[in-house]
Amino acid sequence: MKRKRILLVANTASMIYEFNLRNIAILQSLGAEVHVATNFVNPGPIDNKIDLKLKKILEKKGVMYHQVDFMKGIGNHKLNVKAMKQLCQLCDKFNFDGIHAQSPLGGIIARRVAHRKKVHILYTAHGFQFFKGGPFLDWLIFFPVEWFYGLWTDALVTINTDDYAVAKHLPIKRVYYIPGVGTDIENVERIAKEQRQKLRQEVRRNLGINDDEYLLLSVGELSERKNHATVIKAISKLNDPKIKYVIAGIGDEETNLKSLIKENRLENKVQLLGYQTDLDGLYFAADLNVFISKREGLGLGGLDGVAHGLYIIGNGNTGMKDYIQSDDIGLLVKDPTDVDEVSRTIAFAKQGKKKVTGKGLEAMREFDYRNVNRIMKSIYQKEFM
Structure with a gap:
């Protein structure tokens, strides 16, 4: 044949x-x-x-x-x-x-x-x-x-x-x-609690994040579609000294994002990490995944974070709502470019300090x-x- x-x-x-x-x-x-x-x-x-x-x-x-x-x-x-x-x-x-x-x-x-x-x-x-x-x-x-x-x-x-x-x-x-x-849910589940904590501490130390600080993470191309600029503006609006933000990715918007960070005097709060091949430690180090792309088929960077137990804010007009099915998993914004809505949602998530566990992770099995x-x-x- x-x-x-x-x-x-x-x-x-x-x-x-x-x-x-x-x-x-x-x-x-x-x-x-x-x-x-x-x-x-x-x-x-x-x-x-x-x-x-x-x-x-x-x-x-x-x-x-x-x-x-x-x-x-x-x-x-x-x-x-x-x-x-x-x-x-x-x-x-x-x-x-x-x-x-x-x-x-x-x-x-x-x-x-x-x-x-x-x-x-x-x-x-x-x-x-x-x-x-x-x-x-x-x-x-x-x-x-x-x-x-x-x-x-x-x-x-x-x-x-x-x-x-x-x-x-x-x-x-x-x-x-x-x-x-x-995404690889089964293998993530096999990572022991002690190893997760060790990775969390190592990565936060390398990033200069204190134990009492609330770390936001976005994983994705530095592009207008990925909408990192709105997150930066929301952090500036919140003016919360405990909030820090890191972005893992490369792309054409890097220069514009650096300018925005500088304009808002956020050099000590926002870091562009470049392309990252090992994301386990970043997901465990973060407290919230902010993944508010303007357009997204499903959003692998969001889904991977959820698989690692990381709570998420996503865009309700995208395929993300297929897996952000309840507030046990994350929160959905109606307008990802609305700085007020995004900043309110970040503040609400920080107050709750949730992790995705139990039923939330069980709902991820099909992915x-x-x-x-x-x-x-x-x-x-x-x-x-």
Whole structure:
């Protein structure tokens, strides 16, 4: 029986590293020859060391990887055509049996190529550009685009329940739902209480956080979408000497965030930590995860924090509400750009000093990567094997 040849496509190498290594393993377990096409030159919100690490991981797994010059965001016509030609050349050379595309631009270009080359295509939407409670203009622009490309989509995977409901109105043959990309709840639970406390103390000491101080954490790209600026403004408004804030991530907004920190004289209260590979200690060191992205499919940085027992503030207009199901887990804001609402919510959370335990963690079981892998394996079997 001929071995299936499957191409994974994403705008940036970061999306392969953060969201698709398990998908590669699943496809290989099904006997597929896996290829990856993404932008390694501009890899997204990971540093060069991680970009190099990804290449080594792919080589070790026997995955062929290919540079495609995808742009960030929606790109521009000239470079999008270039990326499309590069993908077409790959299809001509390797005669793929299927393509699994991700990211908005990667998804659009890959679907155009799949339609032209008559290749079976699966698309994962990591949060539609339009969403319930989102700007009307986004619906006006992006829903028709997604509807049109739905005509060229064999199957769609959604990672939150709102997108799953909307997707049923698109002209796509099969629509699936998976509970995010998966987090490792079981292994976190195995970390002993003593080890958690040790990590907490070590990280807080390294960050200069006193035992009586309340540490806020955000994990994610330094971008306007991730909305770290509103958190900084809320901290300034609260003017609470016991509140400290750290952000783990890199991105284009770094200069603006540094300026905002300086303008509000928060140099001793807010730290930008850069890209962090080991987050266990940070999650245990923090007292509150503030994850108020303007748009988010599910929010892995929020979900991972909850798995570590970290209470969260999230955006109620995103997929985060799939796992922030009660105030035992976290609090949802209605407008993530409203500094007054965010500052009030932070103050309320600080007063309660909650941790996610018991029933809260039990509700997270469906988001464990083992469950997500099981569902994805079933989807791959139906679509590609």
